[in-house]
Amino acid sequence: AGGRLIINGKAVGDGDPPHTLKHLDRVVFGRAHMMRIMIPKLAKKSAAAVTDGPSTRRRATLMMRPTVLEEEEHEQYAADLAEDDSSEAYQELRHYIEELRLKLSSEKLDGFLKVLKTACPLIDEANDLSTELRPSRHYKFEAELIWDVFNSEPEDLIVIRLIEYTESSADAEAALRPKVLYYWGLSKFMQRL
Template structure:
C-alpha cells in the first residue's frame, strides 16, 4: 500500500503530495496498490507499479517488467503528473491559447511538454523555498518570451520574484521586485541544488550555504562577492594546513 505521510519530516514542508492514478491522497490516507497503478510523488516524480506475479503474458507487460518505461510507453506515465494540479500552470494557462495560434503544431506540442515540466518544477522550487527561506517572500514564476522564432526551450524562462507588501508607504499597491531571470536549463540545474539543500535540511534539521555565493542556489553570483568568498576560503585552508604542520612538527620534536 501507499500513504500520504504527515509525520515529522512531512510537517516541515506540509503534507507530502502523493497521487494514485491521478487522485491525490489526503493526509494519513492509505491505498492498496495494484499492478499497473500510476504514482505521482511530490511534483516531479511519476512511477508505474509492476507486480511480476500479476503481469499477464502480453509483450507489453513483459517488456515493462524487464526494461521499465521506454520510448512512447513513457508518455501516458508522464501525464500522471497533471498540469491542472500545478499552480504555476494555472498562472500561465491564459496565455497558451494565444501563443498556440502563433506556433506550428509540432512546435506547440513540444512547448506544451516543456511547460508541463517547467510548471511542476516551479511548484517544487516554491515549496522548497517556503521551507528553507521562510519570511523572505520569494516566488518562482514561469514566463514566456514572445518570440516564435526561438527554439521551444528558449521561449520559456523562469523568474525569481521578491513579493511586495500589499501597499507601499504611500498606500498604493506595491510592485514585486524581479531578482533574476533564468533559462530553463539554468533553472533545472538550480532546482537540483535546491533539492540537495532540502535533503540536507530534512535529514539534519538545517542546511548550510545560506547566503554563500558559491553554495546558495537562490543567489546570483556577484564577481566581487565570489572573489571575497574564495579568498576567505583559501586563507582558511592555508591557516588550517599551517596549524596542522606546526602540530605535527611539535609532536615529532
C-alpha cells in the same frame, strides 16, 4: 492535507473519494517519490499467464521483481507528471497559452507545450522548496513567456523569474510588494534547481 498525490496520471484532491489501489498502479507522492504498487500474489499470476519465450520470460521475471524500474516505466511516470494539469505554474499561464494557440502552427505549439509541461512542475517544485526552506522569505518562481514566437526555439520562449515579495516601508499594512531578483533561461534554472 496540503500534499500532492497522483495515481495513474490523475491528481487526487482532498475532497475526492478514497481510491482502491491495484497491482501495477503508479503512485506519485509530492514531487520526488514515485512508486508502482506490487502485490506479489497477483504478480505471480501475471507472470504465469505470460506465454513462454525468451523475451516473455524476461518480462515475466521483471513482473516478479518490484525493484526493477525500467526506462519505459520511468517515461510513464514522467508522462504522468507532464499530464498533471494541477500545476500552479501552468494554470497561471493558461491565458497566454490560449493566445499562443492562435499565433503558432500546431507543430510549434506542440513543441512549446512539451517544454512548458516539463518546466511547470519544476517551477512548482522550486516554489515548494523555497516555501519549506525559507518560510520567512516570500519567494516565488514564475514562468514568463518571450513573445518572439516566430523566430525562437520552444525552450527559448520561456524564462523563469524569481520574485521576492517584501513589505512596503511606507505602509506596513499594505500588501506585499513584488521585486524581481533574477531571470534565468530554462536550462540555467534547471541547473540551479
